[in-house]
Amino acid sequence: MNSAFQAALKATLPPQSLLIEAEALRPYECDGLSAYRQVPLAVCLPETLEQAQAVLRICLEHQVPVVARGAGTGLSGGALPLADGVVLSLARFNRILGIDADNRLARVQPGVRNLAISEAVAAYGLYYAPDPSSQIACSIGGNVAENSGGVHCLKYGLTVHNLLALKVLTMDGELLEIGAQSLDSPGYDLLALMTGSEGLLGVVVEVTVKLLVKPERAQVLLAAFASVETAGAAVAAIIGAGILPAGLEMMDNLSIRAAEDFVHAGYPVDAAAILLCELDGANAEVSEQIMAVREVLFSAGATEVRTAQDEAQRMKFWAGRKGAFPAVGRISPDYYCMDGTIPRQHLAQVLRRIGELSEQYGLRVANVFHAGDGNLHPLILFDANQPGEMKKAEDFGTDILRLCVEVGGTVTGEHGIGVEKLDAACSQFTAAELAQFHAIKAAFDPAGLLNPGKAVPTLHRCAEMGRMHIQGGALPFPELPRF
Amino acid sequence: MTTESVLINRVRQAIADSTPLCIQGGASKSFYGRTCQGEPLDVSGHAGDIRYEPSELVLTARAGTKLSEIETLLAANNQMLPFEPPHYSPGATLGGMVAAGLSGPRRPWGGSVRDAVLGVKLLNGRGEVLRLGGQVMKNVAGYDLSRLMVGALGTLGVLLEVSVKVLPRPADERTLVFELDDDIAAARQIAWGRQPLPLSATLYEAGRLYVRLSGSAQGVQAARVAMGGEETASALWAEVREQTLPLFQTKQALWRVSLPAAAPAMPGENLTEWGGALRWIVSDEPAESIRQHAAALGGHATLFRGHDGMGEVFHPLPPAMLALHQRVKLALDPHSLFNPGRLYQGL
Numbered sequence: 001m002n003s004a005f006q007a008a009l010k011a012t013l014p015p016q017s018l019l020i021e022a023e024a025l026r027p028y029e030c031d032g033l034s035a036y037r038q039v040p041l042a043v044c045l046p047e048t049l050e051q052a053q054a055v056l057r058i059c060l061e062h063q064v065p066v067v068a069r070g071a072g073t074g075l076s077g078g079a080l081p082l083a084d085g086v087v088l089s090l091a092r093f094n095r096i097l098g099i100d101a102d103n104r105l106a107r108v109q110p111g112v113r114n115l116a117i118s119e120a121v122a123a124y125g126l127y128y129a130p131d132p133s134s135q136i137a138c139s140i141g142g143n144v145a146e147n148s149g150g151v152h153c154l155k156y157g158l159t160v161h162n163l164l165a166l167k168v169l170t171m172d173g174e175l176l177e178i179g180a181q182s183l184d185s186p187g188y189d190l191l192a193l194m195t196g197s198e199g200l201l202g203v204v205v206e207v208t209v210k211l212l213v214k215p216e217r218a219q220v221l222l223a224a225f226a227s228v229e230t231a232g233a234a235v236a237a238i239i240g241a242g243i244l245p246a247g248l249e250m251m252d253n254l255s256i257r258a259a260e261d262f263v264h265a266g267y268p269v270d271a272a273a274i275l276l277c278e279l280d281g282a283n284a285e286v287s288e289q290i291m292a293v294r295e296v297l298f299s300a301g302a303t304e305v306r307t308a309q310d311e312a313q314r315m316k317f318w319a320g321r322k323g324a325f326p327a328v329g330r331i332s333p334d335y336y337c338m339d340g341t342i343p344r345q346h347l348a349q350v351l352r353r354i355g356e357l358s359e360q361y362g363l364r365v366a367n368v369f370h371a372g373d374g375n376l377h378p379l380i381l382f383d384a385n386q387p388g389e390m391k392k393a394e395d396f397g398t399d400i401l402r403l404c405v406e407v408g409g410t411v412t413g414e415h416g417i418g419v420e421k422l423d424a425a426c427s428q429f430t431a432a433e434l435a436q437f438h439a440i441k442a443a444f445d446p447a448g449l450l451n452p453g454k455a456v457p458t459l460h461r462c463a464e465m466g467r468m469h470i471q472g473g474a475l476p477f478p479e480l481p482r483f
Numbered sequence: 484m485t486t487e488s489v490l491i492n493r494v495r496q497a498i499a500d501s502t503p504l505c506i507q508g509g510a511s512k513s514f515y516g517r518t519c520q521g522e523p524l525d526v527s528g529h530a531g532d533i534r535y536e537p538s539e540l541v542l543t544a545r546a547g548t549k550l551s552e553i554e555t556l557l558a559a560n561n562q563m564l565p566f567e568p569p570h571y572s573p574g575a576t577l578g579g580m581v582a583a584g585l586s587g588p589r590r591p592w593g594g595s596v597r598d599a600v601l602g603v604k605l606l607n608g609r610g611e612v613l614r615l616g617g618q619v620m621k622n623v624a625g626y627d628l629s630r631l632m633v634g635a636l637g638t639l640g641v642l643l644e645v646s647v648k649v650l651p652r653p654a655d656e657r658t659l660v661f662e663l664d665d666d667i668a669a670a671r672q673i674a675w676g677r678q679p680l681p682l683s684a685t686l687y688e689a690g691r692l693y694v695r696l697s698g699s700a701q702g703v704q705a706a707r708v709a710m711g712g713e714e715t716a717s718a719l720w721a722e723v724r725e726q727t728l729p730l731f732q733t734k735q736a737l738w739r740v741s742l743p744a745a746a747p748a749m750p751g752e753n754l755t756e757w758g759g760a761l762r763w764i765v766s767d768e769p770a771e772s773i774r775q776h777a778a779a780l781g782g783h784a785t786l787f788r789g790h791d792g793m794g795e796v797f798h799p800l801p802p803a804m805l806a807l808h809q810r811v812k813l814a815l816d817p818h819s820l821f822n823p824g825r826l827y828q829g830l
């Protein structure tokens with residue numbers, strides 16, 4: 001590390017806020033996508049806004065790239081350090097700054113955990129709606145950067161729908177206030193633009209979230225099906241009936257069995273697929289909807305429909321779903337999690353095709369996903385110690401994402417492009433679209449120092465890919481995840 | 484030649500001639516914002532090609548498609564645009580709806596225009612056609628430039644096509660009215676806002692608080708019993724949305740003030756919507772003092788009607804934000820072709 005640069009950081013940060021020893025840097029070498037690893041030059045853990053601003057200004061002066069980091073649970077390598085860069089951890093920005101129950105909002109620092117917000121406002125009968133499965137660990141700043149979703153997005157929206165304001169530092173240390181405690185702020189909707197920008201446009205240093213009133217009652221139905229296709233059709237039937245469930249999740253047989261072995265949720269292990277359908281609202285409303293949904297499910301071919309008998313059973317039903325990833329992790333040495341989203345009408349067709357690909361590649365797939373939003377999470381099971389399996393899993397994943405784009409969907413619904421899906425993004429965007437994204441990046445960060453190389457592939461990279469495609473050669477593939 | 488290629492050619496010609504363009508859909512919201520200086524570009528002919536599958540909860544159409552046509556189609560399938568957009572005249576188009584970014588009475592509960600936009604096809608200032616966002620509920624590939632178009636008043640490009648999320652219409656809807664003094668009405672709304680009630684609109688004017696409930700028949704009935712009040716006609720919501728109420732016919736300056744819902748009253752408030760989050764004020768007070776007052780309460784003020792289109796209509800941005808807006812504008816429209824000055828002077 002350049003000594004002037006190091007001296008400048010040392011002069012700015014207290015000793016406990018600057019890590020430069022190899023051993024101390026190690027824990028930061030990857031995020032939730034641990035196949036990609038890189039130790040950074042240094043890790044800065046500022047405790048104040050002024051320190052964060054100073055770190056950015058020093059990095060700008062010395063032309064050192066900066067990777068913001070929340071809790072490091074990202075699944076696409078967004079927080080992967082750069083060898084010649086600094087990691088700016090927001091872990092010490094971990095305070096809830098204010099709760100305004102009458103205006104149903106909370107002001108929090110970016111390092112606050114997602115679940116901690118709902119816990120802090122529970123006493124007011126309020127909660128923060130987006131609930132990623134990682135919510136006990138992931139930070140709200142990371143949620144903003146990824147536009148994270150959860151099992152309740154269908155009715156309550158993604159992170160972008162549940163924010164009111166951000167405070168953001170640009171690379172030159174300027175503090176911007178985007179949005180407000182009031183609705184529909186004047187000017188361009190930079191709040192939407194910042195959300196999901198994967199740390200490339202600015203560093204989020206404060207978040208004002210919208211809070212919702214806890215519904216009077218929430219109830220979950222579990223329906224079993226003899227095929228994934230009928231389960232997929234049942235999803236369309238529920239929505240076609242004019243019902244908007246709070247959550248509508250599907251699991252296939254492999255994930256049902258894995259989850260059942262893991263958390264004993266009481267799932268029907270013989271079913272080809274199950275749907276979990278949560279209904280919430282006023283007591284009377286929920287009762288009415290339960291009856292309606294039961295009827296729809298049976299006429300759509302459900303072999304069994306159960307209603308959680310009490311809150312404990314409801315939590316059990318959800319525990320199986322929320323624990324599905326780790327559960328699958330127990331039945332396979334490795335798995336590779338995909339995140340494509342498709343128009344729901346193609347659900348049955350895409351699931352069938354994934355099944356065929358699974359046979360073709362000789363790799364098992366567990367499907368567990370946000371069926372209501374058409375957001376698929378096929379988990380490709382493989383063993384990285386078997387020669388060639390990693391590559392097969394990667395190719396299989398690429399085929400799935402291509403299929404998603406073909407039917408009018410996207411390569412990532414909520415996990416982000418990061419470094420992992422840069423090649424997949426080439427298949428989704430034209431050169432003009434990518435150039436437009438780069439121009440937007442330059443409007444915020446002309447020096448190109450914030451998380452460079454992530455989220456938007458270079459035109460060069462995509463051109464290379466295209467060329468390789470024509471030659472029919474093997475695509476360059478990075479090492480696959482083991483988590 | 485398709486209507487799309489006509490528009491592309493017009494924009495390419497405008498680049499070559501350096502002529503700024505004033506994009507116009509149905510001209511239903513031409514009063515909104517500052518006056519645009521440039522040649523008119525009529526996009527209302529680029530209409531139709533509606534793709535709509537009710538069970539997907541998504542509708543895609545060309546930007547010149549009439550809002551009335553879309554809403555009729557949705558209603559026939561028992562669905563709706565959740566943000567209840569104002570038309571203001573029969574010519575209102577889908578693209579204009581996105582560009583203006585105005586949402587109606589359901590906004591705090593059903594979300595805004597930008598909440599529902601899933602993707603757009605955009606003709607940028609380089610004459611390129613871009614697909615931004617998509618037709619699915621969740622999509623985090625690429626920056627969210629489609630939502631950036633909402634409320635940009637056409638300053639970033641020509642919208643060619645829009646995909647929006649739609650929702651089932653509530654099974655039941657009822658309107659209640661309460662006779663209340665303003666401070667009690669405000670307190671009541673704050674209290675209701677903290678309860679799980681199926682609210683979908685509020686309006687307070689001259690001692691009367693109107694509340695709309697939407698949901699399942701039983702849910703609405705339960706809330707109706709719990710809340711009291713008298714039942715009344717529901718035509719009111721269209722009148723406030725379309726601004727046909729007498730208040731909006733004023734020749735004086737009409738201010739649209741967005742505040743945190745529980746913020747205290749501004750001087751001279753005439754009508755309150757959105758559970759307190761939107762206040763309409765007819766006033767001859769200097770713009771500066773109205774804006775300062777709104778900002779002090781955590782909000783902002785728009786000079787909605789009754790101005791000459793020359794001064795600032797929207798709440799002025801701090802210098803760093805304005806500079807960023809200018810850079811964002813140039814990233815999409817490098818020759819400053821589209822709707823110059825419509826949103827802010829110099830943008």
Ligand SMILES: Cc1cc2nc3c(=O)[nH]c(=O)nc-3n(C[C@H](O)[C@H](O)[C@H](O)COP(=O)(O)OP(=O)(O)OC[C@H]3O[C@@H](n4cnc5c(N)ncnc54)[C@H](O)[C@@H]3O)c2cc1C
Binds near residue numbers: 110134144
């Ligand atoms: C078991 C498991 C389950 C998961 N389930 C879900 C799920 O249901 N839904 C879902 O959407 N995701 C899920 N995720 C993915 C992940 O938890 C989310 O993407 C989360 O939002 C990341 O938050 P983080 O704090 O860990 O961010 P990090 O991983 O630290 O960072 C993610 C990205 O955000 C940037 N960033 C972080 N903080 C800031 C900041 N303050 N300012 C600017 N940029 C910043 C980083 O540079 C990086 O690009 C899951 C992950 C795991 C491991």
